[in-house]
Amino acid sequence: MKKIKLTLEQATAIEKWLENYGDDKEELLRLHAGNGIWSKYSIAMNELSLSDMAKALFVGYEVGFQVFQVGDWIVNRHGSVGLVEEIINDNYCGNWYTIDGYFICSMCVYKTTSSLRKATSEETKKVKLLPLWKEIVRDAGEFKIGDIIELDNQLGFKIYYDSQIETAKEQYEAGNVTGFYPAESFVSLSGDEDTNKNKTELDNIFA
Numbered sequence: 001m002k003k004i005k006l007t008l009e010q011a012t013a014i015e016k017w018l019e020n021y022g023d024d025k026e027e028l029l030r031l032h033a034g035n036g037i038w039s040k041y042s043i044a045m046n047e048l049s050l051s052d053m054a055k056a057l058f059v060g061y062e063v064g065f066q067v068f069q070v071g072d073w074i075v076n077r078h079g080s081v082g083l084v085e086e087i088i089n090d091n092y093c094g095n096w097y098t099i100d101g102y103f104i105c106s107m108c109v110y111k112t113t114s115s116l117r118k119a120t121s122e123e124t125k126k127v128k129l130l131p132l133w134k135e136i137v138r139d140a141g142e143f144k145i146g147d148i149i150e151l152d153n154q155l156g157f158k159i160y161y162d163s164q165i166e167t168a169k170e171q172y173e174a175g176n177v178t179g180f181y182p183a184e185s186f187v188s189l190s191g192d193e194d195t196n197k198n199k200t201e202l203d204n205i206f207a
Helices: 008-020 025-034 040-047 050-058 121-135 162-173
Strands: 004-006 061-063 073-075 081-083 086-088 091-097 103-110 148-151 154-158 177-181
Touching: 004 008, 004 050, 008 025, 008 040, 008 050, 008 061, 025 050, 073 121, 081 121, 148 162, 162 177
Parallel strands: 004 061
Antiparallel strands: 073 081, 081 091, 086 091, 091 103, 148 154, 148 177
16 A cells, blocks of 8 residues: 655644654544544644545655645745745745744745645734734734733733733743733823823724
């Protein structure tokens, strides 16, 4: 029986799961058969049928290169995120950014580069959010005392201490922050107009 061809993203997801769970191939196949709905770093396995997963685990697999279209966000082996803006001959061309959304350069990469993979929704989200961070004059993922953090399916919190800033950063990196109210949006009731900020513009900036 021939080895199955997987994308780099699928192969990485399988290898990472096996690494984390004692190389238990039987358990991985059992979970895939019973559920087959994966998330976070394992999400690429959702594209595999049960028979394809069995072949990959017990026959073997080869990593082929993925085919992308104009408008796709892709990631290279360095972790940089690129937007495919043009396909010129055998190259994907466009702008490349750091994972935090900072522009690196415009360049083309060969279509046959096996290390290319499609960016996750969280990776593209971070790049697209950079203009919003710039609007409130902060670096991406920069939180401050006074910010109110909203979390996905969790109780949010207000930052009172430096330790909570680190917690907010960790939650942001994990993709759990759905939005936040910057401290700059605070409306003072002291009667001092200079301390009031434009709450309308800043509220829900990340909604």
